[in-house]
Amino acid sequence: MTGSLREDVLKARRIVVKVGSSSLTTASGGLDADRVDALVDVLAKTRGEGAEVVLVSSGAIAAGLAPLGLAKRPSDLARQQAAASVGQGLLMARYTASFARYGLRAGQVLLTAEDASRRAHYRNAYRTLEQLLVMGAVPVVNENDTVATAEIKFGDNDRLAAIVAHLVRADLLVLLSDVDGLYDGDPGKPGSSRIEEVHGPEDLAGVEIGTAGKAGVGTGGMVTKVDAARIATGAGIPVVLTAARHAADALAGRGTGTLFHRTGRRSADRLLWLEHASAPRGAVRLDAGAVRAVVERRTSLLAAGVTGVEGKFAAGDPVDLLDENGHIVARGLVNFDVRELPRLLGRSTRDLARELGPEYEREVVHRDDLVVLPDAREH
Ligand SMILES: Nc1ncnc2c1ncn2[C@@H]1O[C@H](COP(=O)(O)OP(=O)(O)O)[C@@H](O)[C@H]1O
Numbered sequence: 001m002t003g004s005l006r007e008d009v010l011k012a013r014r015i016v017v018k019v020g021s022s023s024l025t026t027a028s029g030g031l032d033a034d035r036v037d038a039l040v041d042v043l044a045k046t047r048g049e050g051a052e053v054v055l056v057s058s059g060a061i062a063a064g065l066a067p068l069g070l071a072k073r074p075s076d077l078a079r080q081q082a083a084a085s086v087g088q089g090l091l092m093a094r095y096t097a098s099f100a101r102y103g104l105r106a107g108q109v110l111l112t113a114e115d116a117s118r119r120a121h122y123r124n125a126y127r128t129l130e131q132l133l134v135m136g137a138v139p140v141v142n143e144n145d146t147v148a149t150a151e152i153k154f155g156d157n158d159r160l161a162a163i164v165a166h167l168v169r170a171d172l173l174v175l176l177s178d179v180d181g182l183y184d185g186d187p188g189k190p191g192s193s194r195i196e197e198v199h200g201p202e203d204l205a206g207v208e209i210g211t212a213g214k215a216g217v218g219t220g221g222m223v224t225k226v227d228a229a230r231i232a233t234g235a236g237i238p239v240v241l242t243a244a245r246h247a248a249d250a251l252a253g254r255g256t257g258t259l260f261h262r263t264g265r266r267s268a269d270r271l272l273w274l275e276h277a278s279a280p281r282g283a284v285r286l287d288a289g290a291v292r293a294v295v296e297r298r299t300s301l302l303a304a305g306v307t308g309v310e311g312k313f314a315a316g317d318p319v320d321l322l323d324e325n326g327h328i329v330a331r332g333l334v335n336f337d338v339r340e341l342p343r344l345l346g347r348s349t350r351d352l353a354r355e356l357g358p359e360y361e362r363e364v365v366h367r368d369d370l371v372v373l374p375d376a377r378e379h
Pocket residue numbers: 019020021022023058176177178179181182183184185186187207208209210211212213214215216217218219220221222
């Protein structure tokens with residue numbers, strides 16, 4: 001442990017803390033009340049010192065297994081959702097009781113990936129989280145597992161936590177796991193050592209980043225944590241990754257775990273998630289002129305520059321924007337259904353309005369609902 005305290009941690013006024021299933025539960029025993037209390041002790045202390053705290057907590061599925069007679073995490077989505085439904089109630093009951101020891105209220109916030117990209121959902125989520133903080137409550141966020149299908153899932157709470165940190169404009173993201181940081185190889189093997197600081201992707205070259213957690217209750221392993229750190233640091237938010245048992249040290253700015261320094265600037269771009277969305281609903285193909293307009297001039301995408309459509313999407317869904325070679329250059333929220341688009345392709349907005357009515361004058365993807373992907377920026 002290094003002697004000096006971490007400036008970025010000490011300065012943080014709004015902190016998102018994410019805790020993994022492996023730190024709160026076991027597959028056989030369900031929720032471990034003592035470990036929940038130990039975490040809440042640390043969070044209450046942080047709150048008492050004047051910082052706002054948003055907790056992103058996994059553990060719903062793991063907490064619901066034993067009560068439903070399941071010995072391990074089932075592979076099918078339906079049983080995972082049933083377990084999450086039972087477990088989320090237990091998890092919140094435990095947090096509510098635990099925060100009450102300090103006179104604090106816990107507020108449940110369940111989100112899906114869609115909520116992070118659709119404008120109205122995003123605004124509502126932001127408003128609720130802000131209001132909870134204004135009223136002195138501790139938001140406890142989880143993925144809305146009971147409604148999230150594969151297409152609209154974040155898939156893991158590490159990335160959800162990065163998106164929430166961006167959403168609430170946090171100053172710091174703390175990822176708590178069963179491992180005390182990022183190791184340069186399998187942390188269980190002799191010879192692997194902890195990486196204390198990461199300044200950018202170059203520091204990760206050659207690092208063996210594994211998927212499976214040994215506890216059997218976590219989901220993404222280190223891959224999703226490093227990904228979450230990349231998303232958050234790219235949006236100007238530093239990240240500390242450490243073990244839940246070192247939470248107090250991490251929040252006091254002591255040199256525990258791995259510190260990922262910010263790599264990008266803070267932005268209020270609500271479309272951050274779109275850039276990282278794993279499951280767009282389809283794609284639209286652009287001609288060369290439209291690619292230039294979208295990528296270089298950052299204009300809206302009009303029907304005149306679209307040459308084809310793929311997939312199954314409805315108005316408002318995220319779609320990929322492809323160049324003539326099929327490379328993804330941007331992602332955006334589309335304004336038309338996949339069924340509506342084919343007859344509009346290649347036609348000018350004025351033509352469409354004249355023939356079909358003024359409601360067809362809208363852009364296929366509005367510039368405010370569009371994010372150009374980093375690789376395409378050199379297009
Ligand atoms: N390079 C690495 N450094 C640290 N941990 C790693 C690495 N590669 C794989 N892991 C595994 O990732 C696990 C943490 O991920 P996971 O089980 O999903 O945790 P959580 O439930 O906290 O999200 C650790 O227990 C560890 O076995």
